[in-house]
Amino acid sequence: MTTPTFTPRVFSGIQPSGGLTLGNYLGAIKRFVSMQDEAFETIYCMVDLHAITVWQDPADLRRNTRELAAGFIASGISPEKSILINQSQVPEHAQLAWIFNCVARMGWMKRMTQFKDKAGKNAEAASLGLFGYPTLMAADILIYHATHVPVGEDQKQHLELTRDIAAKFNHDYGVDFFPLTEPVIEGAATRVMSLRDGSKKMSKSDPSDASRINMTDDADTLAKKIRKAKTDPDALPSEAAGLADRPEARNLVNIYAALNDQSVEEVLREVGGQQFGTFKPLLAELAVTKLSPISEEMARLMADPSEIDRILSRGAGQAREITAPILEKTYEIVGMVR
Ligand code: AMP
Ligand code: TRP
DSSP states (O other): OOOOOOOOEEEEEEOOSSOOBHHHIIIIIHHHHHHHTSSSEEEEEEOHHHHTTSOOOHHHHHHHHHHHHHHHHHHTOOTTTEEEEEGGGSTHHHHHHHHHHTTSOHHHHHTOHHHHHHHTTOGGGSOHHHHHHHHHHHHHHHTTTOOEEEOOGGGHHHHHHHHHHHHHHHHHHTOOOSOOOEEEOOSSOSSOBOSSOTTSBOOTTOSOGGGSOBTTOOHHHHHHHHHHSOOOSSOOOSSGGGGTTOHHHHHHHHHHHHHTTOOHHHHHHHHTTOOHHHHHHHHHHHHHHHHHHHHHHHHHHHTOHHHHHHHHHHHHHHHHHHHHHHHHHHHHHHTOOO
């Protein structure tokens, strides 16, 4: 069988389950923006169907979806260069997810660490959707035949599952229909940690607001959170190896490097030897310089949600030109009478 060549195409998504964090921005969105100027078609998605795997108040979900779209655009994602959508307006995602529910094996799904983390001790009370979450994610990607998926480190296992699903589908039906997607996990901050606990990832669902930087935080709040971030009493090292057992220090240096488009080594060459009392104000100033224009633009865009809705509606139309034929072909391969 000849291996088909797939159009270089990028897909990625973020859940509108709360505000955007610095983790989302450095781990994912910065890469979304740079890939849109490379030789890729790019599709970026607010995954509202994923968000409801845990309870969302309907009014909050609507506002968060629009705010996330504003965050994408304010960060530099252009609706002219990229297709911008919310997942529920492109029904082929959920339709392909059903097929993948019949391809993925229970044993594969039970190994997913994100489910174990999110369901916690009371897994019996978790929604079935939370358990099935990764097959919908595989469908998000493969309904576009996407070849590259930029994400943070925490999504690696889900992307491996996506490849397993594609390979099993291709094998079971004797086709070369779905591509084996490449994860793109790059940059100095693929895993931004909580400001309060260097062993926990920065997350929009952490109950402590002081643990994260929100893209909508104003300059004062931002500076205060950085000033109060947990650190150790030592000075910064001049080489990356000196950060190995210092998770909180490493996190702040990683954030600085990612915000300033530098490597960790370059940053340490400049700030090595400094105490946190000197470094934290530098970091705060850099964060304000880089993030304030984004939060101001988000606020401006949020003043006219109807424009955001128009962009998402247009995006859905463009997306369905890609997804509808791929779903039709999938149904044909599977043996559905059309
Ligand atoms: P989520 O907010 O869980 O929908 O995540 C959306 C994207 O942001 C995914 O690509 C995640 O890997 C990425 N992301 C979320 N939190 C972090 C973090 N603390 N550090 C790096 N990337 C993150
Ligand atoms: N699971 C991702 C997260 O929580 C969000 C997501 C859903 C996604 N579908 C996707 C990311 C497809 C990349 C590609 O971070």
